[in-house]
Amino acid sequence: MDYATVMVHLDASRRVHQRLHLAVQVAVEFQATLIGLLALGEPEPRSIRYLMDGDRYLASYNEWQSRVGEVARHAFLGATDELVIPTEWRAPEWATAATVQGEAHAADLIILGQHDPADADAFADPHLVESVVLQCGRPALVVPYAGAFPQVGKTILVAWNGSREAARAIHDALPFLRRADSVDVVSWGKSELSSDLWLSPARYAVEWLARHRVQAQLHDFEAAGGNDTGQMLLSRAADLGSDLIVMGAYGHGRMRELVLGGATRTILASMTVPVLLSH
Template sequence: MAYKDILAPVITLEADESALTAAAEIAHAFETRATALIVAVHVASAFADQERPFSEVLADVARGTRNAAALERTKIVDWLEAAVHNFEVRDLTIEAAVDQNEVLAHARVTDLVVMARAETHAHARRALIEHVLFEAGRPLLLVPSAPRKPRAWKRALIGWNAKAQSMRAVSAALPLLQRAEAVAVATVDALPSRSGHGQAPGRELAAYLARHGVQVEVRNLDSMGRTEARALLDEAEGFGAEVMVMGAYGRSRASEFVFGGVTRELLLGSPLPVLMAH
């Protein structure tokens, strides 16, 4: 089993270089197709970081192919030309991506979507993440924008709660898990249950993964007053994990999604990449 197609939606090189790096590393490891989807956020856009004076908007429009979004695109393309793996390049505006759902058309026909978690263009970035995570039906690998460092993707920790979303994330991560050198399954305050964890939390998942060629160790954690996300992050750090695998939880409210507690905490502050599926 292998990834055959990887998509990286990006807005700026400064914030998204880590996502491009991760996409290039994984694509190179699987000798597969990688696509950079450059999402333009123009100065006049409602998704821009801040509202600009009308004079500044006009000046940016007057620059034509030298406007801010175009210059950012040039930086990204220059980076891609020197990357360790060849990328196909596609372009969208943020309005087309989100308001017209065009990012979904790209994401739904790929094996893995890779994005960066960053503070810049927060409104646009959150909208893209929500669309991909909850509507594309594809897994999302969310990486921190910093520090930018190379990864071998050889150590993985699975945050397991025996729910459907968690299993979807495990299935999506299987190509990475099968080439990993060390994999741990971690539960937090898990109790035996016939309809959930079974007699021994994590054991059934470990047996399933073993049948797919993945040897894992099971770690049943006591939260000791920590949040579930914090307990998993502490365990991942101690294990030396390069990626965490988790189910993503949320529900639709009006025009946006409301993330579940663990999902929200990981989206906001995980220091390591998190592969999620809803």
């Protein structure tokens, strides 16, 4: 199993070049087709309908989208011009989070950027990452908006709590795990969960990885709650020198309402290294 197609979401954010650089690196590593997906959101419907100058607002928005789209396209072409892998550029008009979810089905891995609340030019929907991760049916590699990441996937931390989402995540991350120099499985749980038969012990993860020729070290710790778990995982990643966290994404989304698990919410808000999330 390998990633045959990698898709990267591009917008007008300050960190889009960092995301693009990492996407190129990953696509080259797996000799995968790289798809650049431009998604900037859509104009505010109320502004078009109720403002006296709604037509002017719409024209201004379309002009901005066209300008940003050209900058992103040239950045994508410049970053991939000399690559020997296939590339593709997609720029659906007024692409929303739902558009990204649908387009992601054309890829094996989608690369997104963490929401930066201080970046006014980033994708307009602050819940883009959460909605895509929970709804697209593909693993998502989320790149933090702070920090530099010259490489990813050499030292991997796998977050394991025995759940379906955790099992899905290590399966979806197997191409990275097979190429890693070191893999650490970090397990946590509460004592009252020990009788839950649907939660499997951490040794299952280590044994499963070994069958796929991945040698992993096991680390156990106790976690008091969701937010505490997220901070502990980030702390362990720093201690172990991890350049990638692999974890299941917990939660559900209906319409515009997103309900995330505590650890997932903490990681998405405070991530310090790229995180591969799978739901």
